Amino acid sequence: MSDDTAMARETVLGLDIGGTKMAAALVSADGTILTGDLIRTPAGDADEVFAALGELITRVRGDSSPLAVGIGSAGPLDQQHGLVSPVNIPGWRNFPLVDRVRALTGDVPVTLGMDGHCFALGEFWSGAGRDADTLLGIVVSTGVGGGLVVDGKPLIGQSGNAAHIGHVVVDQDGESCACGSYGCVEAYASGPRMVARAKRRGWRTDEDVDAAVLAADAAAGDELALATFDDGAQALAAGIVATAVTVDLTTVVIGGGVAKAGPVLFDPVQAWVKKLAQLPFVAELTVEPAQLDNAGLLGAAHQAWAALT
Structure with a gap:
């Protein structure tokens, strides 16, 4: 135009x-x-x-x-x-x-x-969440952000920081996070942290590579890359299920640069969600890729x- x-x-x-x-x-x-x-x-x-x-x-x-x-x-x-x-x-x-x-x-x-609130609101307005009344939106990129839309309205919180899922602690004895805490979702699932973890395991140690390369290697069957994505997926799933049982929701939409990995990310996330979401009211919890760029x-x-x- x-x-x-x-x-x-x-x-x-x-x-x-x-x-x-x-x-x-x-x-x-x-x-x-x-x-x-x-x-x-x-x-x-x-x-x-x-x-x-x-x-x-x-x-x-x-x-x-x-x-x-x-x-x-x-x-x-x-x-x-x-x-x-x-x-x-x-x-x-x-x-x-x-x-x-x-x-x-x-x-x-x-x-x-x-940004996570805006992502969730955008997907609710005209993307993958447009048929849901309540949804959790997650952005997996340099960090991990999130946002909630509850009964058609964004849940902002008193300070504007509600649904900061990237800093939900999923392992209290886990790795340090940039926020100052330990074992946050972001410490395992963000693109840079996954790359760093894979390198510590021996993956492409002498190369300047990013999460897109890690995803391509995982898609090609590289065991270290697959294990790293599984770690990130487990952390994401733990944060998702914790949020779902708190807010009572069944729809989750994930976007961001790391989400472009496709099945390499979504398959293990969905498997971990199924394993962790055992209460009846979250048994049908669905995780979908974002529809909007x-x-x-x-x-x-x-x-x-x-x-x-």
Whole structure:
């Protein structure tokens, strides 16, 4: 769609900010992305990271005037004060993201939500969860994020950090996590942590490789890669079942870069969920891949549209 057409329609600006990439898009009220772009999240101090985001926002906005801005950011965050301290963006600690974005975009409503919440809301709006009333969405990438939609509404929590499934402790004697705790889901299931674990076991020790290579090797039958994915799947399944028995849900949607591994991830996750979910009300718990490549952006935009009603 041309920029002129995008400018002629009412839009909101959606932002999806994570440790690997930052994305922005103008989104219409029916969930159509009119124009968008993404960049790699740079390393650096707070201002360097925001400068890259600011350039992205300016490029995507062009001459348009979005009615509101919705931000989905890696957490934790302080929703009340508009501050973010993403575990996987070291440069931002209590960073005033809402105020800084508002200074760029003008006096319009600016909403802030965790990236996992926005992912879940996007899949609920128009993806794999659109037929569910209650669902858990999980993003498995540089970190592991999550979000809950309960009875059609996002469950945010008093601080905005509800459903932070990546930091559910599944092994109290387990590996240290970037959050400062031990045995978190993220310590076993995130892409970088799986790669590091596989290397400790002797996999491609002298190569600069990522989770996509690990997934390809697992798909080709490499035993070390398969064992590492099984570890990550077990941790994910433990977090999923713990959440399901707490909230009483049966639908789980998983997306993110690591989820692109496909059956290498989903087969062991589903097997571990079946083994761990023994109570009758979660016996039919289903785990599905995300349908959208941009669920976080759409969920952030959904937040922005909701702020206008």
